[in-house]
Amino acid sequence: MSAMQPLPGFRDFLPDDCAARNYIFEKWREVARRYGFVEWDGPVLEPTELYKKKSGNEIVGQLFNFTDKGEREVALRPELTPTLARVVAAHEREFRKPLKWFSIGQFFRYEKQQRGRLREHYQLNCDIIGESDLAADVELVALAIDILRGFGLTEKDFVVRISDREFWTDFLRDKNVPEERWPEMLQTIDKSERESREKTAEKLGMLADPVFEVFNKGATSAKLDNLVEGLRARGLAEFVDVDVRIVRGLAYYTGTVFEVFDRGGKLRAIAGGGRYDNLIAQLSDNAVSMPALGFAMGDVVLGELIRGRLQPERKIDIYIVIAKETRRADALAQVQQLRDRGYRVDFPLTSAKVGKQFQTAEDLGATLAILYGDEWPQVKIKTLATREEKLVSHQELSAHLPAHPSLSS
Ligand code: HAM
Numbered sequence: 001m002s003a004m005q006p007l008p009g010f011r012d013f014l015p016d017d018c019a020a021r022n023y024i025f026e027k028w029r030e031v032a033r034r035y036g037f038v039e040w041d042g043p044v045l046e047p048t049e050l051y052k053k054k055s056g057n058e059i060v061g062q063l064f065n066f067t068d069k070g071e072r073e074v075a076l077r078p079e080l081t082p083t084l085a086r087v088v089a090a091h092e093r094e095f096r097k098p099l100k101w102f103s104i105g106q107f108f109r110y111e112k113q114q115r116g117r118l119r120e121h122y123q124l125n126c127d128i129i130g131e132s133d134l135a136a137d138v139e140l141v142a143l144a145i146d147i148l149r150g151f152g153l154t155e156k157d158f159v160v161r162i163s164d165r166e167f168w169t170d171f172l173r174d175k176n177v178p179e180e181r182w183p184e185m186l187q188t189i190d191k192s193e194r195e196s197r198e199k200t201a202e203k204l205g206m207l208a209d210p211v212f213e214v215f216n217k218g219a220t221s222a223k224l225d226n227l228v229e230g231l232r233a234r235g236l237a238e239f240v241d242v243d244v245r246i247v248r249g250l251a252y253y254t255g256t257v258f259e260v261f262d263r264g265g266k267l268r269a270i271a272g273g274g275r276y277d278n279l280i281a282q283l284s285d286n287a288v289s290m291p292a293l294g295f296a297m298g299d300v301v302l303g304e305l306i307r308g309r310l311q312p313e314r315k316i317d318i319y320i321v322i323a324k325e326t327r328r329a330d331a332l333a334q335v336q337q338l339r340d341r342g343y344r345v346d347f348p349l350t351s352a353k354v355g356k357q358f359q360t361a362e363d364l365g366a367t368l369a370i371l372y373g374d375e376w377p378q379v380k381i382k383t384l385a386t387r388e389e390k391l392v393s394h395q396e397l398s399a400h401l402p403a404h405p406s407l408s409s
Contacts, residue, residue: 009119
């Protein structure tokens with residue numbers, strides 16, 4: 001391993017990567033807020049026990065965990081839901097229900113690196129707490145859809161595959177499978193699309209034939225039909241498919257579950273979530289019990305889907321061209337004033353040819369260049385897109401500038 005390279009599955013974010021990431025975060029925030037969600041966050045390091053108890057074997061096997069200097073067993077967060085359940089159990093009295101909370105943060109899983117899966121990634125988490133009615137499920141799935149629509153994606157680009165864990169727990173009960181074996185069976189069904197049919201059949205044993213029959217024929221339930229109808233009423237039914245092959249890998253889900261995929265089916269899941277009505281009670285010291293549901297959307301697969309749709313970022317609004325070094329002090333006084341007023345402004349730190357300075361202004365995406373040179377005490381304002389120029393007194397410069405923030409819009 002070279003100390004000169006990032007660890008496998010970790011990314012450097014160069015400016016263009018950061019711009020893309022910021023764009024994703026801004027859109028996530030904007031649409032979540034449109035749905036009345038408020039932002040919160042938790043610690044990135046938690047007691048390992050939190051995940052051992054609640055997330056299930058798959059995630060526990062992927063923890064970045066260690067013993068800290070105080071001999072505590074700790075782990076970098078692989079997901080947010082157990083933290084959310086702990087926080088809500090401790091603070092729920094302070095808030096009116098239902099809570100609609102969202103969070104944006106980085107998560108860590110020691111996974112085998114592959115397309116769409118890294119060892120760190122960012123997630124948007126959106127959760128509704130304190131509402132058991134199906135209306136909350138409809139609201140949550142609608143939000144997941146509208147976030148992706150916000151990125152310009154359509155029903156031709158992605159699909160939300162909706163299912164219900166209760167369908168499978170009823171099925172397992174019906175087949176007299178003892179309850180302690182349910183998590184293992186659910187995990188096998190969850191993995192069936194990524195594993196060979198033989199392997200799945202071997203793990204399912206006697207249940208293989210009836211499970212494959214469900215896979216082949218498909219299935220639905222009154223709850224899932226109502227969920228789709230709720231989305232149809234909002235004009236969003238084209239974005240969803242009922243698909244009971246979805247059960248989700250995490251242990252705490254109790255009802256509706258869903259995953260979002262690219263229509264091409266080439267990539268890993270863009271988002272996933274569902275109901276976890278028992279988790280808060282399990283993490284509560286004082287017997288708080290509340291229904292809850294949510295989803296998380298990652299930045300990695302989403303980033304692949306929207307690449308090519310991103311506009312190059314305009315880095316500045318105004319470039320100050322210093323054509324005569326004797327005018328540098330006047331130019332810098334102006335730079336300061338413009339920055340105080342909120343414009344994004346840049347200038348050459350050392351003397352440079354005027355042509356090169358204009359090229360820099362273009363490269364940085366400036367709207368205007370303002371030239372300090374022989375015309376002093378007048379300065380020349382040049383609109384770079386149209387090449388239009390006008391001479392104005394430097395004292396009246398601000399009156400000739402478009403009002404911020406229209407310049408940077
Ligand atoms: P999850 O399905 O484990 O759910 O992760 C959600 C999303 O995070 C995935 O669909 C994927 O986009 C992204 N993701 C997960 N692992 C990786 C990885 N190694 N590399 C890149 N992206 C990844 C949860 O985490 C649940 N806690 C979601 C939830 C919230 N359920 C209820 N509320």
